[in-house]
Amino acid sequence: MQVRNSSSQFGIVSIVVHWLVAFTVFGLFGLGYYMAGLSYYDEWYRLAPDIHRSLGILLFLVVLFRVVWRLANPAPEPLPTHTRWEVMSAHIAHMLLYILLFVAMVSGYLISTADGSSISVFNWFEVPSVTGQVKGMEDIAGDIHYWSTWAIVILAGLHALAAIKHHILDKDNTLRRMLGAKG
Template structure:
């Protein structure tokens, strides 16, 4: 398998980043959903948010790398049997997924740094606050984070269902290209 994308196939870097981001987004959503109900005396009360923040910062770094990679390594052209609507819907969905992911990560960062403190990333390094202390910023950022993560997960789910539809109903190579498997014999 090639490292870079070709006009017809995704390369191993694009595929790897896609699935890493997928697992991280759904994992962070699940962890966030679970940890909001933890009590102060629960062992995970501090550990859960620390893991959530650390993975969130690492995901932000991966997403920045993904953006750079996308600009220097364009995506394959659409499959010839995709309608104009499918192509435009795909581009719009991808753009919205990127936008929601960055809004979710930046708002999460702002929640955690609203009091001027930095974020420790697995005790490897710290990301400082760039805002200092801003009153009620964590409330506003919290609302943005809540709704952007829900929108991200719902749209990612629709995106996944669309790939499954292409695979099982349309019988095209849409999903195969992102799995890096051989093309369907025609």
Template sequence: MFTNTRESYGIVAIVMHWLSALAVIGLFALGYWMLTLGYYDSWYRLGPWWHKSFGITLLALTVIRLVWKFMNPKPQPLGSRFDQIGARVGHALIYALLLVTMISGYLISTADGRGISVFDWFEVPALITSIPQQEDIAGTVHWYTALTLVIAAAGHALAALKHHFVNKDSTLTRMLVVKRSDSNND
């Protein structure tokens, strides 16, 4: 039930997947909205605080997801060989974009030598501050990788819907519902 099996994902993988999806959508929407804020807007400082806090949280969740992914069996891939290769490439792309987006966000936020406050609970220190034009370069990378990530995530969702409605297989449902194993090895 908690861990993956060869037939389905466990509750831990499912919850981390959907929390990540919500965080990506929310962070992109918040980041895009922050571009419209003026200096005297009440959210000018509060928006970035939330964005950075959830961004660091998503980074931690992504690292945990990757560790979990390598420690658990993967459910058997479904669909054609082309579908399976596409899924592997798509997942690798999404993870790479997640990491590059969050690392570039970290580099933007710490370019001035100040750490990142995470919900005022703790601070992530500024470890890299000496890259020439760090804030500008990281800002450009952050914007384009975030945009590409949202597009890739939309493609991921469309592929899941294609599996559900066209292929009529369980690709989508096994990321929505925990299937109890008959062997009770969970």
């Protein structure tokens, strides 16, 4: 399998990064949803947020890489069987997913650093606060984070359903291309 995308096929880098981001986003969403129900006395009360923040920072770096890779390495051409509205809606959905991912990650960062503290990423390195202490920022950022993550999960679910529709109903290579299979 080729490293870079071709005009008809995704390369291994695009495929691996796509699935890494997808699984990480859903994992972080599940962890965040679980964390919201923890009590102060639960043993995961302190550990889960540290894991969530660390994975969120690493995801930010991966998504930045993905954007740079995508700019330097365009996606394959749409399949000839795709209608104009399918191509346009896929393009819009991808752009919205990128925007929402950055909104969710930046708002998550702002929640955690609103008190001026840095974020420790698995004790490997620290990401400092760029805002210092800002009273009430964690509440505003929290609302933005909450709604943007729900929007990501819903839009990603629709994205997955569209891929399944192409695979099962249209019987085209849309999903196979992102799985690295030849059509």
